[in-house]
Amino acid sequence: MSHTQETEKISWLADLYQRTNKNWFGLNHSSEASSTSNNVSESKKDNVADDTLIRKVAEMILDEFHLIGDSDNVKNTNTKLVNFTQPADLEKILKLEITKDGLTIKQLEDFCRQVIKYSVKTTHPHFYNQLYGGVDQFGVAGAWLTDALNTSQATYEIAPVFTLLERKIIEYCGSKCGWDLDKIDGIFSPGGSISNMYGMILARYNKFSDTKENGVRGLPRLVAFGSDSSHYSLSKSSIWMGHGTNSVVKVKTDDRGKMIPSELEKEIENTIKDGAVPFVVIATAGTTVLGAFDPIREVAAICAKYNIWLHVDAALGGTFLLSLKHRTLLDGIELADSVAWNLHKLAGAPLQCSLFLTRHCQLLQHCNSLNAEYIFQSDKYYDADYDLGDKSIQCGRKVDSLKAWLTLASRGEDEWEHLVDNIIQMNRYITDKLAHRPNFKLVLPQFEGSTVSFWYIPEKLRNQTHIDPATLHKVCPAIKSRMMSSGSLMIGYQPLTCKNLPNFFRLSLTCIPPATMEDMDFIVDEIERLGKDLEF
DSSP states (O other): OOHHHHHHHHHHHHHHHHHHGGGGGGOOOSHHHHHTOOHHHHTSTTOTTSSHHHHHHHHHHHHHHHHHSOHHHHHHHTOOSOOOOOHHHHHHHHTOOOOSSOOOHHHHHHHHHHHHHHSOOTTSTTEESSSOOOOOHHHHHHHHHHHHHOOOSSOTTTOHHHHHHHHHHHHHHHHHTTOOGGGOEEEEESSHHHHHHHHHHHHHHHHOTTHHHHTTTTOOOEEEEEETTSOTHHHHHHHHTTSOGGGEEEEOBOTTSOBOHHHHHHHHHHHHHTTOEEEEEEEEBSOTTTOOBOOHHHHHHHHHHHTOEEEEEOTTGGGGGGOTTTGGGGTTGGGOSEEEEETTSTTOOSSOOEEEEESSTTHHHHHHOOOOTTTSOTTOSSOGGGOOGGGSSOSSOOOOHHHHHHHHHHHHHHHHHHHHHHHHHHHHHHHHHHHTOTTEEESSSOOSSSEEEEEEOOHHHHTOSSOOHHHHTTHHHHHHHHHHHHTSOEEEEEEEGGGTEEEEEEEEOOTTTTOOHHHHHHHHHHHHHHHTTOOO
16 A cells, blocks of 8 residues: 555544544533533543543544554654563553542543553554554544444444444355355454354354253263364363363364364264264364464365364454455365454454354354343334344443444455455565575475464574574574564564474564565564574
8 A cells, every 4th residue: 555545544534533523422512511511520620521631632543643554654763663661660650540539631641642652553564463463544433433432232223333234244254255145144252262152152052952041961071173273262162161171172283283184083083982072173264373274175074074063263364265366275164154253363453353153044143142121122113133132142242343344345355355465475575585594494384374483593503503492492582572672573472382393483464554575574684683692
């Protein structure tokens, strides 16, 4: 995206603020209203009830977008993405106590400036620390408007527009999975972990529907399967569902971190021989560490053979479905019974923006509904099928649909395809660059998604015939400490215990902001600068 286009988008966000400024959060700014304000607000030092702070914070946010959203400006001014401060010191600086008399507008404004100063600038083009990064500015506008309107995504009655938006986003993303429109169902959830748990709960209900009334008592031992590189939410969900971690089987993966189908079938047969019941397989489309995509089509064939629910954790990799060229990474996704997809990861929607999708229409409603009469009345004055809340395990539910819709609709399918394709291009560019730099070693020869993993080998270690893994394990933490002190770059690191690999860096690429070759060059050069003089 050009500098001019980015400036136009930021200007549009500023214009939204200006147009809503006269009645922000429903406040009346007229002098008449001010003169009739009640005694409680007048008794405050700076009239905390007025809109001064809202205006100031909006200006701060817009200033931050101008500073961080323009990647060229960041590079020209050496803008730091973090002012790292140790927890005890930061707590003293912020003065977090709640006082009896409250704070003035000036004090609140100063505090908000400190919040920005000491927070990580995740929109910075050199932030690669998590599986998300950057934020779509149209999505931010949606998040602002959502919070200003302050409603719950429970019924059409209290969230008419947001209800229609949620239905449309679910339909759209479900269609990207290759499902028939009349079978698509789903719900926004508070994170990919909860979306995965929805998949497991639905899988259990599909096999043993009486668990809704009778619970797990009297059931055979139910077993879930995921790869040894699957997300830990699989085990957490098993705990919450009352099955425990011993009811989760971790299936071996190949050298690239992909589930091995023959190993899955072997584990399923062993489970059946032990008298337990396999009820769900979780395939991963984009593992957390290596970014691996399990062979969904082969896994689906095994699930069909043994009548097991297939859930695909595409929290990371789902956005590749927006590219005609690279959606093949999720080949076979149409065979999944359910899918988790986080739009706040690669697509850059504001956190959190997580979808649970299924091709079994109404099953989610049957599984979770309790028909609470004080909110889900049976004699409503409109079509109650538009009430989404009873599908959920929650009551009140944050509205995520507007920011999702604005994020996707603003750019359109052609631009999204370009942004997704750019991830693969930058992946290949930096992988090739790292392969030709003597102080770097790739964890894999190539990577298929948004993740690139590698070691940095300091000069003092590079000349050794054998590098002690325990010593190599210390390199990433040492460089990360220097990164945080300089505020120049943030990249995550971790070991991979299932492969006996010591700490290595994990670069996670996203659509927003779109990475450039210059960004990739900076990563390599900066890590080398920070680590070249390390000694162990």
